[in-house]
Every structure is written in C-alpha cells, then in structure tokens.
Amino acid sequence: MNIVRKPEWLQKRINPAAHAEMEGLLGELRLHTVCQEARCPNITECFRERQATFLILGADCTRLCSFCNVTKKTPLPPDPGEPERVAEAVARLRLAHVVITSPTRDDLADGGAGHYAATVAAIRSASPATTVELLIPDFQGSVASLRTVAAASPAIIGHNLETVPRLYQIRAGADYGRSLAVLRTLKELAPEVKSKSGLMLGLGETENEVLQVMAELREAGCAYLSLGQYLAPSRSHHPVHEFVRPELFQRLREKGEAMGFAHVESGPYVRSSYHAAHYGEGV
Structure with missing residues (x-):
C-alpha cells in the first residue's frame, strides 16, 4: 500500500503534558470525550483552552x-448518572457552549435519544447560560427519537453526512438518504433549532460531488457546515486518498456561504465541534 505523506500544512503536534488538568477532571468524573476516543489532532489546543466534546x-x-477510531464492540447499558456528571463538568469548566455527542447505539430502543435529552436538562439545571449543541447519530431514522432530542430544545442539532454518496461504504450501517432525511425531519420538528452537518475530505470525492452534497444540505434546511481533512487514525483504518490543499477548503467555504449557509468552517484541521462556539456569532 502506498502511504501518502502529510504535507507541510498538516503538521500540528499533540502535547500530552498540556492535557493533565483536563484529563484529571475527566477521570475524576468518569467521563469520555470524542477528543480522546477519536484521537483528534486538535486535542492539545482544545484541552489547553478547557474545551471538550x-x-x-x-x-x-x-x-x-x-474511518473512525471509536471502539467497535457490544456497549454497556447507559449510565443513569452520566448526565449529571457531564453537567458538573460543564459548570466547573464554565463553558459558554458545549457539544455533546455519542457513539451509535443501535442496541437501544430509542438509540439513546432519551439520554441525550436528560443530558441537556442536567446541563440547563447546572449551567443555565451554557448553550448546548448535540451531534447525534441517525437513530436508524426513528422520528420518535428525533422528536425526543428536538423537544429538548438545544441550540444546535448536528448530524454528519461524513462523505459523498458514492463513498458511503465507509459508513457501514448508514445510508446517505436516511442521514439527509434526519436533518430534514429535525428542521420540520424544530424550525427554530439550527441544524448542522459535516464532511470529511480526502477520501476520493470530487469537488462537484461535495458541492452537490452541500446543495442537498441547504435544501434540507441545514444552517451550519464543517469541512475538514480526513486523517486515518491508524494503518488499519480507511486510507487517506489525498491531502486537500487549503485553497480548496477556502473555495468551498466561499461557495457554501454563497449557497446560504449561515456559517461554514472549512480547513484541513476542522472537525465537527472545532470552534463550535463561533458558529452562531452574528446570526
């Protein structure tokens, strides 16, 4: 297998020594972050600023x-004390904005929607000024589950399409049409809640394919979009097809804004929750 070397614009370093305070808090409260589980390259930057997803x-x-580094195995039942511990962490970190996500839980009748709602309620109780963003799985398209998270009234609900339809084999168990329908349904259930999605680039997609997905997201009422470079967590994961030049990220941002997205975060190191607090500024 040919290994594509990282270019000069993808040389961000992770410094575990800078993580001590945040990891101590997470360990004390027995909490997980996608920053750690997904081996996010932005972890040092975000943890240093006391930010976590x-x-x-x-x-x-x-x-x-x-493409994902989250462990694939039979999950444990939901922890009923987790929402309150997340809320305590949010309050102790004094977060103005927080992103809550989860692995896909097809083993649960509601996909975990009720747990999301309980977490929003706990954060509201402990830290009323904090705006809450949810990044949800597709809940197998369940309208009842989507209604549950919509009724919790977070500020933003995101669901990532991840890639273009032609490459959906990387999302085993997912369906492009179903994911698009999730965003469309959320907009119908809660028009006042901003919806958000994200794509990874560098998997072999064409620019025209990305633009087509962006147009379909706008048709589904999606307000916010993140575009970032796919980085394989290990050699056993789906390989990187190419490293997308910063100029293309800039061009896609401009085209997204022209399409009517309220905010497009586009760049090599962008991830769904990277700079998430800035999406609603001026909107």
Whole structure:
C-alpha cells in the first residue's frame, strides 16, 4: 500500500503534558470525550483552552465505520448518572457552549435519544447560560427519537453526512438518504433549532460531488457546515486518498456561504465541534 505523506500544512503536534488538568477532571468524573476516543489532532489546543466534546452513552459503537477510531464492540447499558456528571463538568469548566455527542447505539430502543435529552436538562439545571449543541447519530431514522432530542430544545442539532454518496461504504450501517432525511425531519420538528452537518475530505470525492452534497444540505434546511481533512487514525483504518490543499477548503467555504449557509468552517484541521462556539456569532 502506498502511504501518502502529510504535507507541510498538516503538521500540528499533540502535547500530552498540556492535557493533565483536563484529563484529571475527566477521570475524576468518569467521563469520555470524542477528543480522546477519536484521537483528534486538535486535542492539545482544545484541552489547553478547557474545551471538550463530551461522548455520552459510553465509548463503544455498534457500527463498523472504517474511518473512525471509536471502539467497535457490544456497549454497556447507559449510565443513569452520566448526565449529571457531564453537567458538573460543564459548570466547573464554565463553558459558554458545549457539544455533546455519542457513539451509535443501535442496541437501544430509542438509540439513546432519551439520554441525550436528560443530558441537556442536567446541563440547563447546572449551567443555565451554557448553550448546548448535540451531534447525534441517525437513530436508524426513528422520528420518535428525533422528536425526543428536538423537544429538548438545544441550540444546535448536528448530524454528519461524513462523505459523498458514492463513498458511503465507509459508513457501514448508514445510508446517505436516511442521514439527509434526519436533518430534514429535525428542521420540520424544530424550525427554530439550527441544524448542522459535516464532511470529511480526502477520501476520493470530487469537488462537484461535495458541492452537490452541500446543495442537498441547504435544501434540507441545514444552517451550519464543517469541512475538514480526513486523517486515518491508524494503518488499519480507511486510507487517506489525498491531502486537500487549503485553497480548496477556502473555495468551498466561499461557495457554501454563497449557497446560504449561515456559517461554514472549512480547513484541513476542522472537525465537527472545532470552534463550535463561533458558529452562531452574528446570526
């Protein structure tokens, strides 16, 4: 297998020594973050700024996506005390904005929607000024589950399409049309809640394919979009097809804004929750 070397614009370093305070808090409260589980390259930057994206419903996923570093095995039952511990962390960190996500839990009747709602309620109780963003799985398209998270009234609900339809084999168990329908349904259930999605680039997609997905996201009422470079967590994961030049990220941002997205975060190191607090500024 040919290994594509990282270019000069992808040389961000992780410094574990800078993580001590945040990791101590997470360990004390027995909490997971997607920052750690997904081996996010931005972890040092975010943890140093006391920012984290909390991973609820455990750290084990029931799907087999070939790009993701989250563990694939049978998950434990939801921890009923987790929402309150997440809320305590949010309050102690004095977060103005927090992103809550989870692995896909196809083993649960509601996909974990009730746990999301409980977490929003706990954060509201402990830290009323904090705006809450949810990054949800597809809940197998369940309208009842989507209604549960919509009724919790977070500021933003995100669901990532991840890639273009032609490459959906990397999302084992997912369906492009179903994911698009999730965003469309959320907009119908809660028009006042901003919806958000994200794509990874560098998997072999064309620019025209990305633009087509962006247009379909706008048709589904999606307000916010993140575009970032796919980085394989290991050699056993789906390989990187190419490293996308910063100029293309800039061009896609401009085209997204022209399409009507309220905010497009686009760049090599962008991830779904990277700079998430800035999406609603001026909107």
